[in-house]
Amino acid sequence: MADTKREIERKYDASPDTRLPDLTQVAGVAGVRDRGVDELDAVYYDTGDLRLAAASVTLRRRTGGADAGWHLKLPVAPGVRDEISAPLSDDVPAELAALVRVYTREAALDPVVRLRSVRAVRHLLDADGALLAELSRDEVHAERPPGGDGVVRWDEIEVELADGGDPAFLDAVDKKLRKAGLRRSTAPSKLARALADTGAAPAPRPEAPTPRTAGDHILRYLREQSDALVAHDPGVRRDVPDAVHQMRVATRRLRSALRTYRKILDRDATGPVIDELTWLAGELGVARDQEVLAERLRSGVGALPDTLVLGPVAARLKAWSVAGEADARGTAVAALDSARYLALLSSLDALFASPPLLKAAGKAADAALPDAVLKEYDRLSRRVEHALALPAGQERDVALHDARKAAKRARYAAEAATQALGRPARRFAKRMKAVQKVLGDHQDSVVARGALRDLAIAANAAGEPSFTWGLLYGQESAGAAEREAELPQVWERATAPGLRADLTG
Template sequence: MADTKREIERKYDADADTRLPDLTRVSEVADVRDRGVDELDAVYYDTGDLRLAAASVTLRRRTGGADAGWHLKLPVAPEIRDEISAPLSDDIPGELRALVRVYTRDAELAPVVRLRSVRNVRHLLDADGALLAEVSRDEVHAERPPDGGRTARWDEIEVELADGGDPALLDAVDKRLRKAGLHKATAPSKLARALAETGTAPASRPAAPPPRTAGDHILGYLREQADALVSYDPGVRRDLPDAVHQMRVATRRLRSALRTYRKILDREVTRPVTDELTWLAGELGVARDQEVLAERLRSRVDALPDTLLLGPVAARLKAWAVAAGSDARGTALAALDSTRYLDLLSALDALLEEPPLLKAAGKAADAALPDAVLKEYDRLSRRVEHALALPAGGERDVALHDARKAAKRTRYAAEAAAQALGRPARQFAKRMKAVQKVLGDHQDSVVARHTLRDLAIRADAAGESAFTWGLLYGQESARAAEREAELPQVWERATGPGLRAALTG
């Protein structure tokens, strides 16, 4: 089983003559304790074209020191990475291999660099002897496997914050180190420096020129969402909070933009990718919808007084949530492990590499994009008016759900145009989000009622009281009625005078 920790560190260039200053002069540091010298031997793995390194991901097998084993480091933010560790073995652990699959696309992983380091370790301690940070001075020797190849050698100093430590400590240590003449490392990691100094660095994506046309803006938006989709894949596999939601949102934004801006990008060419994005959103949606529903029902149960909790309500809800959650997570992981998913990623890459631009893509953004957004808005308007004209009941529930999907698509259309159209598009998206929120709460209530009815049936069959489930069903019915009553006012506020004119200028 792999272990995870958040690594927050800073690196500094050094040479053989570099000496550390007295770090007890940092106010929080009461003592600096020498922890001795470790000899570390790490082999880094990557694809032949260095796909992991290009994504700032590192995978290594290291011996020596206190944490020998396999280490996968995933970027979180500048100077912050999540390190996932697994026990030492000859082969790459399957769990780590799965976490990098979105980058490798099942290409072979092989040794690309070997780093042998002599590490002198010091601990920075507070007045109570608790660890604040670890300072390491590394003498690093890099070589290319398997026969050595080109080599490189350098010294560096690394300051890593202790688990749960205050990042402000790094600022204080940094100030002291800089005053002593040290400078931040020019390379973001040992691997990056080793690759650069032994002759081969990963290819980087060329910087896109400033967007000028409508096509430039939409392609930039699509690339952002494609990058987001890839970046959330490891988080979904690790079951991190909100990862499924964010990956699903990226998938839906991609799909929405390809549909909305079909006068910019040829719909006949993009349709197969859109269809596969619909599939992926659906597979992720099972897990996301289950998360939302479980939290909604837990909050409803928690809000009830004990006198209204008849029978093992909390226990039954927990058992249902665990079982349904496990099934939903299995669905999402099966999708990410499939060949179909990798084919989708490759197709998306190909589409963005050679986009099927149409004539309108060459127009100015303010001439081509507003019409596409307003077309989605008109669709939404028709659906809202249709839903409001229906009597309360199942048919209206379906119509309101259709309106919710249209509201989301309209919002995404405005967000895609926001960089080009500025504040009017952002305000438009904000208004559509307000409509989406009301419709979303209504739909969540519809789904909750179906589940509550099922839970009531199961409770009754087990000889338990179904009273509480019926009470919750009634609360959800009342909630849905409130949202339906609220919708006309929300819609009127969102679509007030000047909405279309503001977007078109």
């Protein structure tokens, strides 16, 4: 079973002659304890074309030291990585290989660099003897695999924050080290430096040119969403909070932009990609919808006075939630493990490599994009007016849900155009988000009522009181009615005079 920890560190260039300052002069440091010297031997794995290195991901097998084993490091922010470890074995652990499949696809993972380090370790301690940070001084010897070219060596100093520590402490240490003449390393990792110094660094991703045309702006937005989809893949597999939601949002934004801007990108070419994004959003949606529903029901129960919670309500809700979340997570991970998902990623790569641009893509953004956004607004307007004309009931619930989807699509259309159109597009997106929120709260209530009915039936069949479930059902019904009553005013504010003129300039 893999273990995970958040790694927050700073790296500094050093030489054999580098002398460390007295770190007990750093605020909070009461002592520095020598922890001895370790000899570490790490072999880094990657694809032949270094896809992991290009994504700032490292995978290694290391012996020596206190944490021998396999280590996968995923970037979170500059100087911050999540390290997932697994026990020492001969082959890449399947669970770590799965976490990088979004990068490797079907390519094999093979040794690309071997790093042997002599590491002197010191612990920076507070007045109670608790660890603040670990400072290590490494003499590194790097070489490419047998048959490869390049052998390099260097010295570096690394300061890693203790688990749960305040990152501001590293700023204080940094100030002391810089004053002593040390300089931050420009390489984000030992592997990156080894590859660069042996002439084997992956080719940098081409910098996107400054967007000039409508097509440039939409392609840039699509690339951002595709990158977000890929970045959240490992988090979904690791069950990181909000990862499913963020990946699903990226998927929906991609799909929405391809639909909305069909005069920019040829729909005949993007249609199959849209279909596959719809499939992926649906598979992720099972997990996300379960998350939202479970939290809504837990909040509802938690808000009730104890005198109104009759029977084993918490136990039944927990059992229902755990079972549902396990099934939903299994669905999401199975989708990410499928050949269909890998094919979708390849289709997105192909789309960016050779964009199917139409004539309108060459127009100025302010001439081509507003019409597409306003078409989504018109679709929303028709659906809202249709829903408001219906009597309360199931038909109206369905119509309001359709309006919610249209509001989200109109919002995403404006967000995709924000960089090109600026403040008017941001204002438009904010208005559409307000409509989406009211409609979303209503739909969540519809879904919650269905779940509450099922829970009440199950409780009754087990001989338990169903009063609490019925009470919550009534509260959800009342809340839905309030959202329906609120919608006309929200819609009126969202469609204030000048909306079209504001967007078209």
